[in-house]
Amino acid sequence: MTKPPKTDDTPKVETTGHSWDGIEELNNPLPRWWLWTLYGTIVFAVVYVILYPAWPMVNGATKGVLGWSTRGDVQMHIEEVDASQADMRASLTETDLGVLDRNPELIEFAMNAGAAVFRTNCSQCHGSGAAGAVGYPNLLDDDWLWGGMVEDIAYTVRHGIRNEDDPDARFSQMPAFSEILPKEDIATLVDHIRSLPGGTDPLAGAGGQLFLDNCTSCHGDDGRGDRTQGAPNLTDAIWLYGDSPEQVTRIITRGPYGVMPPWNTRLSEAEIRAVAAYVHGLGGGEMPTPQD
Amino acid sequence: MSDAPQNLYAARVPIFPRRVSGYFRRLKWWIMAITLAIYYLTPWLRWDRGPNLPDQAVLVDMANRRFYVFWIEIWPHEFYFVAGLLVMAGVGLFLFTAMLGRVWCGYACPQTVWTDLFLVIERWVQGDRNARMRLHQAPWTVRKIRLMGTTWTLWLIVAMATGGAWVFYFTDAPELARQLVTLSAPPIAYVTIAILTATTFVFGGFMREQICIYMCPWPRIQGAMMDPGTLTVAYRDWRGEPRGRGLRRQAADLRVAGPQIGGRAPLIPMPGVPDTTTNVQGPGDCVDCNACVNVCPMGIDIRDGQQMACITCALCIDACDQVMEKIGRPRGLIDYLALSDAPREAAGGAHIPAWKHALKPRNLIYLAIWLAIGAALVSALFIRPQIELTVAPVRNPTFVTLSDGSVRNAYDVRLRNKHHDARVFNLQAGADSTAALQVEGHDGANVTVPADAQMKVRLYLTAPAGSAPAASDNSPVRIWVEDTVSGERAHVDSTFNGKDSQ
Numbered sequence: 001m002t003k004p005p006k007t008d009d010t011p012k013v014e015t016t017g018h019s020w021d022g023i024e025e026l027n028n029p030l031p032r033w034w035l036w037t038l039y040g041t042i043v044f045a046v047v048y049v050i051l052y053p054a055w056p057m058v059n060g061a062t063k064g065v066l067g068w069s070t071r072g073d074v075q076m077h078i079e080e081v082d083a084s085q086a087d088m089r090a091s092l093t094e095t096d097l098g099v100l101d102r103n104p105e106l107i108e109f110a111m112n113a114g115a116a117v118f119r120t121n122c123s124q125c126h127g128s129g130a131a132g133a134v135g136y137p138n139l140l141d142d143d144w145l146w147g148g149m150v151e152d153i154a155y156t157v158r159h160g161i162r163n164e165d166d167p168d169a170r171f172s173q174m175p176a177f178s179e180i181l182p183k184e185d186i187a188t189l190v191d192h193i194r195s196l197p198g199g200t201d202p203l204a205g206a207g208g209q210l211f212l213d214n215c216t217s218c219h220g221d222d223g224r225g226d227r228t229q230g231a232p233n234l235t236d237a238i239w240l241y242g243d244s245p246e247q248v249t250r251i252i253t254r255g256p257y258g259v260m261p262p263w264n265t266r267l268s269e270a271e272i273r274a275v276a277a278y279v280h281g282l283g284g285g286e287m288p289t290p291q292d
Numbered sequence: 293m294s295d296a297p298q299n300l301y302a303a304r305v306p307i308f309p310r311r312v313s314g315y316f317r318r319l320k321w322w323i324m325a326i327t328l329a330i331y332y333l334t335p336w337l338r339w340d341r342g343p344n345l346p347d348q349a350v351l352v353d354m355a356n357r358r359f360y361v362f363w364i365e366i367w368p369h370e371f372y373f374v375a376g377l378l379v380m381a382g383v384g385l386f387l388f389t390a391m392l393g394r395v396w397c398g399y400a401c402p403q404t405v406w407t408d409l410f411l412v413i414e415r416w417v418q419g420d421r422n423a424r425m426r427l428h429q430a431p432w433t434v435r436k437i438r439l440m441g442t443t444w445t446l447w448l449i450v451a452m453a454t455g456g457a458w459v460f461y462f463t464d465a466p467e468l469a470r471q472l473v474t475l476s477a478p479p480i481a482y483v484t485i486a487i488l489t490a491t492t493f494v495f496g497g498f499m500r501e502q503i504c505i506y507m508c509p510w511p512r513i514q515g516a517m518m519d520p521g522t523l524t525v526a527y528r529d530w531r532g533e534p535r536g537r538g539l540r541r542q543a544a545d546l547r548v549a550g551p552q553i554g555g556r557a558p559l560i561p562m563p564g565v566p567d568t569t570t571n572v573q574g575p576g577d578c579v580d581c582n583a584c585v586n587v588c589p590m591g592i593d594i595r596d597g598q599q600m601a602c603i604t605c606a607l608c609i610d611a612c613d614q615v616m617e618k619i620g621r622p623r624g625l626i627d628y629l630a631l632s633d634a635p636r637e638a639a640g641g642a643h644i645p646a647w648k649h650a651l652k653p654r655n656l657i658y659l660a661i662w663l664a665i666g667a668a669l670v671s672a673l674f675i676r677p678q679i680e681l682t683v684a685p686v687r688n689p690t691f692v693t694l695s696d697g698s699v700r701n702a703y704d705v706r707l708r709n710k711h712h713d714a715r716v717f718n719l720q721a722g723a724d725s726t727a728a729l730q731v732e733g734h735d736g737a738n739v740t741v742p743a744d745a746q747m748k749v750r751l752y753l754t755a756p757a758g759s760a761p762a763a764s765d766n767s768p769v770r771i772w773v774e775d776t777v778s779g780e781r782a783h784v785d786s787t788f789n790g791k792d793s794q
């Protein structure tokens with residue numbers, strides 16, 4: 001004896017006609033704010049398509065009336081950064097490199113800028129970690145052919161080494177001894193020179209005599225080289241062209257061949273100074289009072 | 293079903309909740325006052341951290357990547373504290389939902405709190421339910437424009453205060469307030485305020501229940517977290533039905549009370565809930581006065597049974613309790629009930645008190661998880677060091693041979709000084725190390741780290757020619773940092789690569 005329900009629970013809305021196991025899907029109307037949101041997004045899309053690049057065409061997308069492009073955006077940001085760094089660049093160009101380390105803000109700027117310059121321009125030969133390779137100097141160690149103060153490094157970067165492009169390039173030319181000394185003498189010299197880091201007296205024995213006659217004018221009586229000529233120190237543990245007998249023989253018979261281009265044609269003075277500061281800060285840089 | 297094409301879209305049916313008073317309404321006033329006070333006032337609290345740091349008690353300093361919460365300071369690498377708090381908030385929500393259903397929605401959700409606040413304004417300007425309904429239907433007279441204009445203006449002021457308060461959490465509040473007034477604040481501040489003002493105004497003033505019904509994901513998630521033992525707002529249909537007033541009450545007849553809560557909801561068998569369909573003698577306690585419907589901010593009738601739109605704000609309980617008092621019946625025709633209570637009480641069983649429902653194993657497990665995370669966070673907070681370092685060996689190249697034959701390794705060391713003043717940190721290699729230590733760009737091994745900052749330095753360890761570390765493949769090395777003021781020490785173990793590592 002149940003009373004009929006007070007209200008009729010049968011839905012007043014039509015169904016979509018879908019039915020699963022007797023469960024039907026009602027076709028309820030959506031709320032109106034939803035409709036307006038949908039219209040809003042459509043309007044937004046139309047406006048967007050007009051203003052911004054949107055439709056892909058054969059030769060790129062439509063431009064949009066604002067003329068905005070990602071490339072232009074990047075360009076704009078680069079210009080902004082350039083403008084914001086103008087002061088730092090100017091003061092870097094003017095500063096005496098010998099006292100650069102007294103200005104912490106400037107040195108930080110130079111180190112960061114120099115790192116970027118190095119990665120782009122120097123890492124091809126010297127390696128991304130600046131460890132160099134056979135024939136390409138390791139910039140991390142404390143051995144410098146032409147001097148290890150910031151100003152020395154900046155000069156090397158500016159003018160390069162052993163190149164024909166820049167009259168001010170650093171130039172050292174060791175002769176090819178294959179035309180000067182017989183093979184046996186070269187073999188004796190190779191053994192002698194390879195023993196120098198071990199503490200052998202550069203002028204002792206048969207090798208010493210050959211060394212005195214042929215090498216001391218550049219590398220010095222003590223074998224420690226001469227930076228003014230770019231003559232390397234032969235008594236230290238660092239061998240630019242390798243320390244195996246074959247490598248040393250080759251450099252004596254043929255002479256060195258490494259070339260570094262001048263960078264003043266491609267880098268600004270600020271960039272050169274920045275990269276010099278960066279290289280100087282890699283662990284081997286020398287301070288104004290040269291240690292020997 | 294009619295043949296006329298049905299509208300694709302349905303207009304919102306405006307809701308004019310009536311004012312109600314009672315226990316739950318009072319509770320909600322308090323919660324509203326406290327949550328709003330916390331929200332608006334927190335950025336203005338000060339907390340002295342010394343001259344180098346901001347003195348705002350709660351500050352999210354995006355630019356410097358710091359979170360300040362009173363005496364706690366969170367660095368980016370400690371973000372797990374924030375993640376932990378969020379996990380706790382999540383588990384806490386599980387706990388409360390399993391215990392009390394959509395209690396978050398009904399009491400603490402900003403949508404509910406701000407809608408409540410907007411309703412207070414609306415009621416204050418336009419009057420209670422009937423007056424507002426009349427006004428709604430009235431043509432646009434000067435009076436209506438004035439009343440509506442006043443309401444909307446007040447809403448807008450509240451909305452702007454809401455958006456305005458938000459930005460104060462992200463920078464020094466008094467300073468930003470000054471900038472905002474003098475129109476010199478950063479554009480992002482104005483944009484943020486504008487967006488939050490707009491959302492507050494629209495959501496609190498016009499969207500209201502539609503946010504809960506259509507937009508918010510919480511109701512769905514919370515619905516899945518409830519079980520038959522969860523307390524929720526429900527109508528004791530076995531007591532109320534058959535409803536009616538006056539003569540119809542007299543004519544009330546026998547009827548069927550179902551196992552569901554609510555008289556008209558479809559009969560859905562619930563797993564674990566026995567079917568206790570019984571015949572009940574009428575008339576019921578419900579006088580069909582519609583008080584419960586009129587106060588409902590969601591515009592629903594709780595007597596239809598549990599339904600998705602109900603945010604369990606409990607206002608209908610207050611409304612019905614008042615009616616029951618007037619007609620001299622016991623309170624609680626609408627009440628906090630568990631789904632599993634319905635068949636038991638309908639069959640004449642005793643009411644189970646709320647705390648018994650709360651002590652379910654599931655809730656206790658949630659509570660245990662919540663407490664465990666909390667305890668872990670608190671202990672992590674107390675044991676975290678004031679100085680820290682990370683050491684990354686430079687592997688490009690692995691080592692450098694120096695002109696005297698010694699071997700040098702480089703390490704990128706990050707030093708963190710969490711003290712509120714600059715400290716001189718002294719770096720050392722482990723006592724058993726033969727390697728000499730240098731810091732690039734510094735004389736000696738002392739580095740000054742600014743207050744509350746992190747500093748990256750390049751560290752060199754140089755092993756003499758022929759020494760064991762220089763000649764071997766790699767050997768362990770310990771790098772120490774010592775705060776020269778407090779003597780605090782920290783260390784990191786790393787590796788030294790020798791010539792054999794090539």
Ligand code: SF4
Pocket residue numbers: 525584587588589590591592593594601602603604605606607608609
């Ligand atoms: S039915 Fe009751 S508890 Fe649910 S939203 Fe309406 S007034 Fe609040």
Ligand code: SF4
Pocket residue numbers: 532535577578579580581582583584585595611612613615625626
């Ligand atoms: S307030 Fe109570 S008595 Fe009035 S209609 Fe609602 S349930 Fe029935």
